[in-house]
Amino acid sequence: MSEASDNLVIAGRAFSSRLMVGTGKYASMEQMVRAIELSGAEIITVAVRRVNLDRSKESLLDHIDLKRYTLLPNTAGCYTAEDAIRTCRLAREAGMSDFVKLEVLGDEKTLFPDNEELLKAAKVLVAEGFTVLPYCSDDVILCRKLEDIGCAAVMPLGAPIGSGLGIRNPYNIRLIMDAVSVPVIVDAGVGTASDAAIAMELGVDGVLMNTGIAGARNPLAMAEAMNLAVRAGRLAYLAGRIPKKLYATASSPIEGMI
C-alpha cells in the first residue's frame, strides 16, 4: 500500500497526516505556527479559556489558517462531566465545528482520566451531535464502551500527559486495536521520535502530542522528526516487519562461496 492513498478517516472525514499536534507551551505564536507546518499535522488541538478582558485581544485564531487545519478543541482542565460538556458547547460555538477532544481528568498529579465521568460526558455529547474523540485510559473494556456510546475514535494514553515516557503498555494498545473498529489514536506520553514510530508500528491509526514537540530543546527540529517518525512507523506497519528470532539468518547466499 502506498502512503499516498493511506488516509486517516475520522467520522467520514479523511486526513492524509496521522499526526495530530497541540498548540500549547510554545515560546511564541510564530514558533507554534512553524512547528505545526513542519509536523505536517492537519488536526490541531486548542484549549477553551476565558478571554482576558484587560489584555490585548490577540487571538490564537489570528495565526492559524482554518482552511488548512481542522481544530480539535479540548476540555483540558475539566474534572467533571458537567464542566467538560459545558466546555464542548462553548467550543462548538467558538469554532463552528463538532469535533472535540474530550478529556475529564481525575487527578492533578497524574492527569489520568476519570473514566466514569468521561463515559457520562461522552453519552451526552454524542447525543448532542458532537464528534467525540475521548482521551482515555489504555483499557480495552473502557474503549469498547466509548465506541458503543458512539465516539468517533478512542485516544488511549501511551503514558501520562507531558511525561515523555513513551508507549508504556504496547500490549494493551494492541488489544484495544483488536477490540474496537473506530480509529485508535495514541494520545499523550510520546517523548521522542522513536516513541511515535513504536506507536505507529503497532498499527494504531494516529498519534497526538504536544509537549513532545513544544518542550523539546529545538521544537522545530522535533516537529519534523515527529512528522518523519509517524510516517516511517506507519509505512513499517504496512510493510510488515520480519519475525523476531533468537539466532542469525545469513543475508548473503552460501552458494558460490570461494
Added chain:
Amino acid sequence: MQITVNGETAVIAKMSVLDYLRTLEIDPARVAVELNLDILPKAKYAETVIADGDRIEIVHFVGGG
C-alpha cells in the same frame, strides 16, 4: 447596572451583547458567549440585551494539547 463577566463584577450601561463585545474590542467571530450558563448563539448577539445581574462568560481558543 451590574453584571458578572468572566467571574469579575462589571458596571455597564444597558446594551446588546454585540455592542458589549465591541466595547471590549473583541471580535465576535473569535469567541463564544455563555449567558447565565446557556450558550448564546452568535446570531443572537445583536438582539440580546444584557440585563442587570446577568452572568456572562466570554471564551476563546488558546494554545493547548
